[in-house]
Amino acid sequence: xxxxxxxxxxxxxxKGVMMKRSTILLLSALVAVLFVAPQLRxxxxxxxxxxxxxxxxxxxxxxxxxxxxxxxxxxxxxSTLDLTSxxxxxxxxGYADSERSGYKWGSGTNSASAWFARSAADPRPGVTxxxxxxxxxxxxxTVGLSLAPDAPSFQMAVYAYHITTEVxxxxxxxxxxGETTPFDSAALNAYQTGQWAVFDIDPxxxxxxxIILTRAASSASADAMIQGIMFDAVPxxxxxxxxxxxxxxxxxxxxxxxx
Numbered sequence: 289x290x291x292x293x294x295x296x297x298x299x300x301x302x303k304g305v306m307m308k309r310s311t312i313l314l315l316s317a318l319v320a321v322l323f324v325a326p327q328l329r330x331x332x333x334x335x336x337x338x339x340x341x342x343x344x345x346x347x348x349x350x351x352x353x354x355x356x357x358x359x360x361x362x363x364x365x366x367s368t369l370d371l372t373s374x375x376x377x378x379x380x381x382g383y384a385d386s387e388r389s390g391y392k393w394g395s396g397t398n399s400a401s402a403w404f405a406r407s408a409a410d411p412r413p414g415v416t417x418x419x420x421x422x423x424x425x426x427x428x429x430t431v432g433l434s435l436a437p438d439a440p441s442f443q444m445a446v447y448a449y450h451i452t453t454e455v456x457x458x459x460x461x462x463x464x465x466g467e468t469t470p471f472d473s474a475a476l477n478a479y480q481t482g483q484w485a486v487f488d489i490d491p492x493x494x495x496x497x498x499i500i501l502t503r504a505a506s507s508a509s510a511d512a513m514i515q516g517i518m519f520d521a522v523p524x525x526x527x528x529x530x531x532x533x534x535x536x537x538x539x540x541x542x543x544x545x546x547x
Contacts, residue, residue: 355390401482
């Protein structure tokens with residue numbers, strides 16, 4: 289005779305096991321969404337599309353525009369000619385190379401790679417007048433940032449551009465002072481059209497950060513150049529990235545269960 293009570297108990301146990309497995313899978317997916325997905329973002333990337341239209345994309349927390357308040361050419365320009373709006377976690381900055389130079393083209397530059405202005409001193413966002421200015425030095429140049437001891441993780445975008453038809457290449461590296469090698473770097477190829485090196489910075493108590501620009505041997509110019517440094521919060525991962533990460537985790541766990 290078939291024991292219906294035993295079968296019912298067996299089915300209940302199987303359902304209970306399935307529910308536990310489903311709960312584990314859902315919890316694992318949640319862990320992946322909260323802790324794994326944010327790590328999917330690359331620590332450094334190159335942006336070749338934003339160019340000079342940075343308003344709303346970069347610099348929402350602060351910025352440094354070298355020699356923006358200057359005029360024409362100047363050797364070893366003071367940092368007072370930079371246009372700055374520092375975030376509260378950046379307590380100061382300076383140039384390690386006194387022999388650098390600054391150059392600013394006349395107002396009305398038509399290139400989309402030039403700046404749209406945004407500051408209390410020059411409040412003209414949305415207008416068609418653009419400004420082009422650079423700081424440069426032969427072969428290499430270093431900009432040092434001083435950070436607050438409790439500085440949070442942040443995004444730092446460094447812009448390079450030059451009005452020329454020549455092909456310009458350089459490397460932009462981020463390195464903590466006192467260390468011998470950069471923790472991240474980006475190679476900008478043909479940056480004369482305007483390119484951003486975008487870094488995710490995690491100070492973790494460190495307070496002195498160097499931005500090192502080095503011209504590549506392949507560059508038509510003998511100089512390393514910088515046009516701006518922008519500060520923003522580290523972007524949160526998009527919903528698509530979160531869902532994909534969760535699904536991948538579910539799939540991996542399911543495969544392990546089957547094995």
